[in-house]
Amino acid sequence: MAKVLTEDPGRCQISLFDADWPRFIKSNPGLRKTSRLSAINVEINAPECQTRSSESLAQRIILEKDADRRAELVNEYVAILVTEWTGISSPSETDLNKSLYSYGADSTASLTLKMQLESNLQVSFEVCLFSKIQE
Numbered sequence: 124m125a126k127v128l129t130e131d132p133g134r135c136q137i138s139l140f141d142a143d144w145p146r147f148i149k150s151n152p153g154l155r156k157t158s159r160l161s162a163i164n165v166e167i168n169a170p171e172c173q174t175r176s177s178e179s180l181a182q183r184i185i186l187e188k189d190a191d192r193r194a195e196l197v198n199e200y201v202a203i204l205v206t207e208w209t210g211i212s213s214p215s216e217t218d219l220n221k222s223l224y225s226y227g228a229d230s231t232a233s234l235t236l237k238m239q240l241e242s243n244l245q246v247s248f249e250v251c252l253f254s255k256i257q258e
Contacts, residue, residue: 178243202214
């Protein structure tokens with residue numbers, strides 16, 4: 124990881140793994156100033172109130188008995204996650220009828236979002252690709 128961050132920081136890299144970034148940053152002080160770790164550091168040090176808020180909402184969804192209310196909470200939760208992932212200023216600006224692609228999410232981001240939903244909401248679902256059929 125350190126080699127990738129220092130030798131070719133502009134090169135596109137795709138990785139999907141769980142990392143203990145605070146520990147990694149502490150153990151590699153020379154890497155703190157790289158552009159990638161700077162961005163990760165900003166994310167790590169961001170106010171935790173938003174993260175706690177989405178985690179709290181996920182717990183409320185799991186415990187909710189009323190199906191209609193649970194559906195409302197899921198919509199709210201997905202809007203919050205899309206807001207966090209895309210940098211949209213508020214969840215109210217998120218249109219849940221639009222594709223993730225229209226918000227700039229690629230397949231890797233979409234898969235990561237799916238895994239986050241499954242983990243936090245204790246559900247499992249398939250992802251389908253819909254494409255227009257040309258006539």
